[in-house]
Amino acid sequence: MTDIQQTVYVVEDDEAVRDSLELLLKSDGKQVKTYESANAFLRDYSDKMAGCIVLDIRMPGMDGMELQKKLNEKHSILPIIFVTGHGDVPMAVDAMKEGAVDFIQKPYREEALLEKIEAALKQDLEQRKSLEEKQEIIRRVKSLTPREREIMDRMIAGQANKVIAIELEISQRTVEIHRSRVMHKMGTHSLAHLVRMVLSVKDLID
Numbered sequence: 001m002t003d004i005q006q007t008v009y010v011v012e013d014d015e016a017v018r019d020s021l022e023l024l025l026k027s028d029g030k031q032v033k034t035y036e037s038a039n040a041f042l043r044d045y046s047d048k049m050a051g052c053i054v055l056d057i058r059m060p061g062m063d064g065m066e067l068q069k070k071l072n073e074k075h076s077i078l079p080i081i082f083v084t085g086h087g088d089v090p091m092a093v094d095a096m097k098e099g100a101v102d103f104i105q106k107p108y109r110e111e112a113l114l115e116k117i118e119a120a121l122k123q124d125l126e127q128r129k130s131l132e133e134k135q136e137i138i139r140r141v142k143s144l145t146p147r148e149r150e151i152m153d154r155m156i157a158g159q160a161n162k163v164i165a166i167e168l169e170i171s172q173r174t175v176e177i178h179r180s181r182v183m184h185k186m187g188t189h190s191l192a193h194l195v196r197m198v199l200s201v202k203d204l205i206d
Contacts, residue, residue, distance in 0.1 A: 004128055006051035006121050010081070011041045011067065013059040021054065024110055030117070038067035045074070050128060052079040052120035054113075056097065057088050057103075072099060077127050079120035083108070137201050142187050148185070151178040156195050164193055172201040 008030050012018040027033045031051070035041040039062055041053075048133050056063040066083055069079065082103040084092045092103035102116045102121060144152060154164045161179065165172040188194050198205075 004050045005031065006124060006126065007033050007049065008051055008121075009041060009049070009053045009078070009116060009142065010034045011038060011053060011064070012056045012057075014056070015038060017056075022065060024114075025117070028114055033075060038062035038064065038070075041118075042067065045076070047070070047074070049076075050124060051092065052081060052101075052117060052124055054081050054083060054167060056090055057082045057084045065091060065098075068098055077124070077131070080125050081113075081120055083118050093181055118193060133200050134204065137197050138204055139202070141198070141205050142186050148178055148182050151175065152182045152186075152194070152198070155182065155191060156181060156198055 008025050010018060010021050010025070010032060013036055013038070018036065022032050022034050035044070038055075038059060042062075054132070055064045062070075066137065068080055071080075071205045079101040080095070080099070082092050082095050082107050084102055084103050085104060089103075089105065092100070096103065101120050104113055104116055141149070142150075142196065150168070151164060154167075157166075161172050161175045164175075168175070183189060183194065186194055186197065188197065
């Protein structure tokens with residue numbers, strides 16, 4: 001897996017809170033970037049961003065939940081931790097239904113927030129690793145010739161070489177050659193592993 005530089009993105013309209021969060025996170029060795037509004041973050045947003053977002057749920061202009069909706073529309077996978085006031089808990093629960101990973105109520109213990117951030121960063125890494133693996137499998141599938149892809153699909157369906165040869169009206173030896181090339185290009189020696197790989201990206205390659 002390529003080396004990923006993770007950042008904690010703090011979106012908070014209160015300057016004092018924003019500054020204290022930045023200080024806390026930097027003292028814990030985290031890379032931090034702060035934003036005074038949801039719009040400011042959205043202008044800066046890129047799908048190359050890795051890490052997590054610490055997001056105030058109530059802000060003037062675009063609030064935290066509106067930003068979450070905008071990020072969902074962009075298919076962002078950045079984990080979101082909402083910071084809420086006491087009366088915002090029902091909103092935070094709704095936000096988690098929309099994909100937020102956690103929320104924390106003000107006033108919060110610094111240790112509790114850091115623990116939630118660590119969990120979110122771990123989730124982000126795991127998601128990116130899985131995404132990278134899927135992209136590599138898709139790249140390998142696309143490297144197959146149309147005939148190799150046809151043979152692979154039949155292999156995955158459980159067809160024996162003899163059956164494939166009869167249905168495609170080619171020799172069994174030709175099937176064996178194509179099968180060997182498929183396994184080589186897909187980087188596996190196991191049919192079971194090949195099946196698992198292709199099924200993991202089925203929705204992305206069909």
